[in-house]
Amino acid sequence: MPERFTQSARARKARPVASSAPDDILPSMNEKALLRAEVLARRDAIPLEERTRRSETICHALAQLVASSCVCDAYAADSGAPVIAVYAAMRSEVNVDPFVSAAYAQGWVVCFPCMVLDDGEQRACMEFYRVSPRRMAHAREAFLSHPLRRFSRDALESEGYEPVNPHDLDVVAVPLVAFDDAGGRLGYGGGNYDRLLPRLRPDALAVGVAFEEQRVEAVPRDPHDALLPRVVRG
Numbered sequence: 001m002p003e004r005f006t007q008s009a010r011a012r013k014a015r016p017v018a019s020s021a022p023d024d025i026l027p028s029m030n031e032k033a034l035l036r037a038e039v040l041a042r043r044d045a046i047p048l049e050e051r052t053r054r055s056e057t058i059c060h061a062l063a064q065l066v067a068s069s070c071v072c073d074a075y076a077a078d079s080g081a082p083v084i085a086v087y088a089a090m091r092s093e094v095n096v097d098p099f100v101s102a103a104y105a106q107g108w109v110v111c112f113p114c115m116v117l118d119d120g121e122q123r124a125c126m127e128f129y130r131v132s133p134r135r136m137a138h139a140r141e142a143f144l145s146h147p148l149r150r151f152s153r154d155a156l157e158s159e160g161y162e163p164v165n166p167h168d169l170d171v172v173a174v175p176l177v178a179f180d181d182a183g184g185r186l187g188y189g190g191g192n193y194d195r196l197l198p199r200l201r202p203d204a205l206a207v208g209v210a211f212e213e214q215r216v217e218a219v220p221r222d223p224h225d226a227l228l229p230r231v232v233r234g
């Protein structure tokens with residue numbers, strides 16, 4: 001698909017930022033860029049077969065965590081289904097496909113992120129779209145295979161995809177570049193999850209997923225950084 005869907009494509013690599021940034025934020029941005037590059041190299045070095053095997057273990061633990069959380073208890077009482085945000089793995093991220101399969105098998109509602117650009121806006125924002133098992137192949141071609149591309153909200157809507165309000169998310173599996181034992185987290189540098197996490201309901205379960213190689217002593221922390229105390233790692 002779907003060039004008609006796409007407004008622009010940008011593959012991004014971690015790199016030190018340009019020196020035009022204000023002095024007060026430059027040190028942590030450069031520190032983060034260097035840490036990002038170092039941890040991504042460590043994650044990329046895990047052989048694919050091993051990543052697949054360890055991803056399955058992580059997914060199993062994640063499914064158990066969600067099933068035993070009070071989020072699911074609440075739905076069991078009124079026979080509704082929890083709304084779970086996941087992601088389509090890129091590069092060497094933990095592959096959460098086995099968790100997605102388990103979620104569908106439980107009848108949970110599954111949502112994926114997509115970078116959306118509104119008319120006249122410069123900055124894309126991350127929205128979550130519900131994807132039913134029936135629509136999975138369509139969604140994969142439409143937007144899941146291009147996590148960094150920016151899509152037109154109207155084009156997505158005309159294909160039947162409506163964004164989910166973050167307030168309606170019960171569980172969010174957060175992709176990570178790096179994390180520490182104090183809840184510090186680092187992503188690809190878009191600030192997307194930093195913006196999302198404070199918008200979740202207080203009772204929502206946000207949980208990072210990562211390989212042990214992604215744990216670092218301390219992630220540099222800025223005022224905008226949202227903490228993520230829970231990480232399922234393997």
Ligand SMILES: Nc1nc2c(c(=O)[nH]1)N(C=O)[C@@H](CNc1ccc(C(=O)N[C@@H](CCC(=O)O)C(=O)O)cc1)CN2
Nearest residue numbers: 087088089090113123124147148175188189190192193
């Ligand atoms: N698998 C997966 N999917 C994902 C994510 C992820 O981490 N993993 N994302 C996790 O975020 C989003 C895509 N990742 C992105 C990472 C960086 C930028 C980015 O740097 N964007 C702007 C900077 C922000 C701005 O415009 O001010 C840019 O391109 O300059 C965009 C998207 C949504 N889907």
Ligand SMILES: Nc1ncnc2c1ncn2[C@@H]1O[C@H](COP(=O)(O)OP(=O)(O)OP(=O)(O)O)[C@@H](O)[C@H]1O
Nearest residue numbers: 032185186187188189190191192193194195224225
């Ligand atoms: N809540 C926010 N409001 C405005 N800008 C923000 C917010 N959170 C992050 N940003 C901006 O996003 C940029 C990237 O931040 P940072 O390097 O911490 O991202 P990250 O944690 O790696 O990304 P992500 O949150 O997508 O995983 C920074 O320039 C920061 O100013």
